[in-house]
Amino acid sequence: MRATIAGVRYFLLGLMLFLPLLGATAWAQAQEGRVQETQAQRQQVQPGNNAPVWRNVRSGTEGYTSVQGRETGVLIQTQGQTWRELRNGPIALYGGWLVMLVLIAIGVFYMWHGPIGLHSPPTGKMVERFSSFERIAHWTMAISFCILAVSGLTMLFGKYVLLPLIGHTLFGWLATLGKNLHNFVGPVFMFSIVVFAAKFIRDNIPRAYDITWLVKGGGVLSGEVVPSGRFNAAEKIWFWGGVIALGTVSSASGLVLDFPNFDQTRALMMLANIVHVIAAIVFIVWSFTHIYLGTVGTTGAYEAMRDGYVDETWAREHAQYWYEDVKAGRRAPPSGTSDTAGATTAPQIQHGGD
Amino acid sequence: MISVRKFVFAGASLIAVVAITGCGEKEQVVVYQQGKYQGKADTKPWENDPGASLYTTSKWKAGDKSGWENALKSRNQNQNEYTRAE
Amino acid sequence: MARMKFICDAERCIECNGCVTACKQENEVPWGVNRRRVVTINDGVAGEKSISVACMHCSDAPCMAVCPVDCFYRTEEGVVLHDKDMCIGCGYCFYACPFGAPQFPQAGAFGMRGKMDKCTFCAGGPEKDNSKEEFAKYGSNRLAQGKLPACAEMCSTKALLGGDGDVISDIFRDRALKRGKGAEVWGWGTAYGKPDNPQQQAPKGAKS
Numbered sequence: 198m199r200a201t202i203a204g205v206r207y208f209l210l211g212l213m214l215f216l217p218l219l220g221a222t223a224w225a226q227a228q229e230g231r232v233q234e235t236q237a238q239r240q241q242v243q244p245g246n247n248a249p250v251w252r253n254v255r256s257g258t259e260g261y262t263s264v265q266g267r268e269t270g271v272l273i274q275t276q277g278q279t280w281r282e283l284r285n286g287p288i289a290l291y292g293g294w295l296v297m298l299v300l301i302a303i304g305v306f307y308m309w310h311g312p313i314g315l316h317s318p319p320t321g322k323m324v325e326r327f328s329s330f331e332r333i334a335h336w337t338m339a340i341s342f343c344i345l346a347v348s349g350l351t352m353l354f355g356k357y358v359l360l361p362l363i364g365h366t367l368f369g370w371l372a373t374l375g376k377n378l379h380n381f382v383g384p385v386f387m388f389s390i391v392v393f394a395a396k397f398i399r400d401n402i403p404r405a406y407d408i409t410w411l412v413k414g415g416g417v418l419s420g421e422v423v424p425s426g427r428f429n430a431a432e433k434i435w436f437w438g439g440v441i442a443l444g445t446v447s448s449a450s451g452l453v454l455d456f457p458n459f460d461q462t463r464a465l466m467m468l469a470n471i472v473h474v475i476a477a478i479v480f481i482v483w484s485f486t487h488i489y490l491g492t493v494g495t496t497g498a499y500e501a502m503r504d505g506y507v508d509e510t511w512a513r514e515h516a517q518y519w520y521e522d523v524k525a526g527r528r529a530p531p532s533g534t535s536d537t538a539g540a541t542t543a544p545q546i547q548h549g550g551d
Numbered sequence: 552m553i554s555v556r557k558f559v560f561a562g563a564s565l566i567a568v569v570a571i572t573g574c575g576e577k578e579q580v581v582v583y584q585q586g587k588y589q590g591k592a593d594t595k596p597w598e599n600d601p602g603a604s605l606y607t608t609s610k611w612k613a614g615d616k617s618g619w620e621n622a623l624k625s626r627n628q629n630q631n632e633y634t635r636a637e
Numbered sequence: 638m639a640r641m642k643f644i645c646d647a648e649r650c651i652e653c654n655g656c657v658t659a660c661k662q663e664n665e666v667p668w669g670v671n672r673r674r675v676v677t678i679n680d681g682v683a684g685e686k687s688i689s690v691a692c693m694h695c696s697d698a699p700c701m702a703v704c705p706v707d708c709f710y711r712t713e714e715g716v717v718l719h720d721k722d723m724c725i726g727c728g729y730c731f732y733a734c735p736f737g738a739p740q741f742p743q744a745g746a747f748g749m750r751g752k753m754d755k756c757t758f759c760a761g762g763p764e765k766d767n768s769k770e771e772f773a774k775y776g777s778n779r780l781a782q783g784k785l786p787a788c789a790e791m792c793s794t795k796a797l798l799g800g801d802g803d804v805i806s807d808i809f810r811d812r813a814l815k816r817g818k819g820a821e822v823w824g825w826g827t828a829y830g831k832p833d834n835p836q837q838q839a840p841k842g843a844k845s
Contacts, residue, residue: 235679235682235684236678236679236683236684236685236686237679237682237683237684239684240683240684244818245817245818245819246818247647247648247686247819247821249684250647250678250679250684250686251821251823253678253679254678254688254823258678260676260677260678260679260680261676261677261680261681262674262675262676262677263654263657263674263675264657264671264674264675266669266671266740268737269671269674269676269737270676271676271737272676272678272688272690272736272824273735273736273824273827274735274737275735277699277732277733277734277735278699278733278735280703280732280733281699281702281703281733284703285702285703297567300563300566300567301567303563304559304560304563304564304567307556307559307560308556308560311556351705352705352727353705355705355706356704356705356706356707360706360707365591365706365707365708365720365723366722366723368706368723369706369708369720369722369723369724369725372705372706372723372725373725373726375725376725376726376727380747380749454728455747456747456748457728457741457748457750458743458747458748459748463731463732463737466728466732467732470732493555493556493559591710591720591763592763593710593712593718593762593763594765594766594781595712595713596712596714596760596766596778596780596781597781598766599766599767599781601782601783608783608784609782609783609784610783611783619783620639620801622783623639623780623783623785623800623801624639624800624801624804626783626784626785626800627785627800627801627804627805627808628804628808629790630785630789630790630792630795630798630799630800630805630808631795631808631811632795633808633811633812633815
């Protein structure tokens with residue numbers, strides 16, 4: 198008897214749980230039917246009810262309009278609000294903090310560690326590290342990148358950082374200049390990526406010794422000299438991840454935004470903008486570390502890219518396998534001539550540090 | 552001669568201080584509040600004399616805000632054909 | 638206190654494009670710029686409805702929020718205006734705007750955008766009211782002449798109402814009650830969000 202009562206009770210409980218579910222499905226089906234109803238059908242039953250029209254308006258479907266232009270038939274588009282909240286919210290906030298924290302981290306590292314110097318005294322004999330073509334390719338890319346980075350950061354953060362300092366008039370003028378520079382320098386940067394990649398891809402192919410280099414952290418903290426090819430593992434990662442991957446992503450998304458005369462939709466441009474901003478912030482932040490290591494962070498690195506020559510000690514400590522190959526004549530120096538005339542006529546550069 | 556290290560540190564900390572002030576999470580836009588003027592300098596529409604403009608039907612004295620509002624309100628009734636038909 | 642708004646009555650709009658023409662004529666807008674447009678839903682089939690749309694002068698304006706140079710401002714009457722001297726033509730306001738109001742005349746090669754142009758509620762810009770400079774950049778300043786937007790004043794069927802939000806919603810409510818249908822105030826939820834004072838009752842008696 199008791200078991201029967203319990204059974205009935207459970208049955209009823211189950212029914213209570215299950216029935217609303219049934220009801221909900223039926224209700225949802227009815228709603229779905231209504232959503233598909235056109236205004237013509239609705240007018241048959243409710244002449245004064247325009248709900249299907251307003252549903253059309255809210256869904257962003259395109260109506261007819263005699264005004265020509267991009268998406269002029271759409272009355273309300275809702276993606277703009279999403280884009281606004283993403284751009285002004287997390288992207289501006291976390292992007293800004295990322296830029297700041299990396300700059301602070303670099304500053305702290307410099308104060309604590311100082312520049313990465315040489316372990317042995319320089320020999321005074323110079324060896325060619327970059328040909329003039331390679332240096333032109335690098336600096337075209339570097340200068341265009343800096344213009345793009347500064348103008349791009351102004352577009353995203355200038356309103357909060359620079360505008361309160363210099364006022365609307367001057368900031369508006371600077372931003373116009375920055376936007377036009379950004380639009381025209383962008384394609385230059387894309388071209389330089391192609392040239393740069395073609396020129397340097399050979400020396401950036403990953404090798405087995407790169408893993409050893411990475412495991413030892415390049416010997417930066419231990420003070421150990423870790424051998425590497427012409428470029429070390431970190432430089433190779435910067436080449437593939439930064440120049441190739443982020444360069445391609447930011448270029449492709451930038452092209453969508455740079456040429457608005459192909460009637461691309463607003464949704465596509467907003468998506469491109471989000472991708473562009475995120476890729477660019479990561480790119481810029483990563484480039485801070487490259488710029489630091491290429492200038493004050495490493496003794497002799499900036500002179501190598503400026504003049505094309507490094508001291509033999511520098512070459513042996515920073516790119517041992519490459520240096521040995523060049524010395525043994527297994528590969529030609531960067532400018533192609535295998536004689537040592539270049540080394541003797543090379544400018545004498547002091548690797549003093551500060 | 553100032554050492555490079557000091558120069559770089561001074562520059563970096565200056566940028567850090569300036570940029571960190573922009574990093575806070577703040578209100579992105581002022582939401583409209585009834586009757587509050589928000590933004591840049593502009594002459595208010597009631598500050599000039601209506602007689603100065605051509606074909607004017609509304610009348611108010613320069614600087615008389617409520618006069619201007621009443622003029623607009625009465626003109627708004629031109630859009631109400633129920634009052635026009637009466 | 639006046640708070641300027643637009644209402645378009647979908648029951649009345651006959652897609653004559655008179656408002657579009659009135660706007661172009663009144664403000665002498667540049668080529669390729671249409672501050673106002675008429676969109677027809679269900680064109681040519683039963684249940685066709687037309688709506689005239691321009692800048693709705695939102696309370697929480699997305700254009701204002703995303704502008705990288707902060708060129709927008711808002712007048713006491715709630716009209717969203719902008720300063721063309723600061724505008725850099727980035728197009729962000731066009732992305733963010735739900736109504737597609739910001740327009741860009743093409744300036745130079747590769748579809749480069751010029752200074753943004755949009756409906757000003759016939760309230761001009763930051764220059765001196767009714768001056769030549771103001772007219773050249775922003776068009777007519779009818780509010781400073783004691784007039785209302787040309788599009789709304791010219792509307793042949795009085796479908797488009799423009800003016801103080803309280804006044805025009807009273808006109809519209811009266812109309813919807815008399816005909817017994819079509820009381821939807823289009824776009825107001827998107828543009829103005831929740832009412833400033835939801836408890837506020839319409840003034841009794843006076844039609845104001």
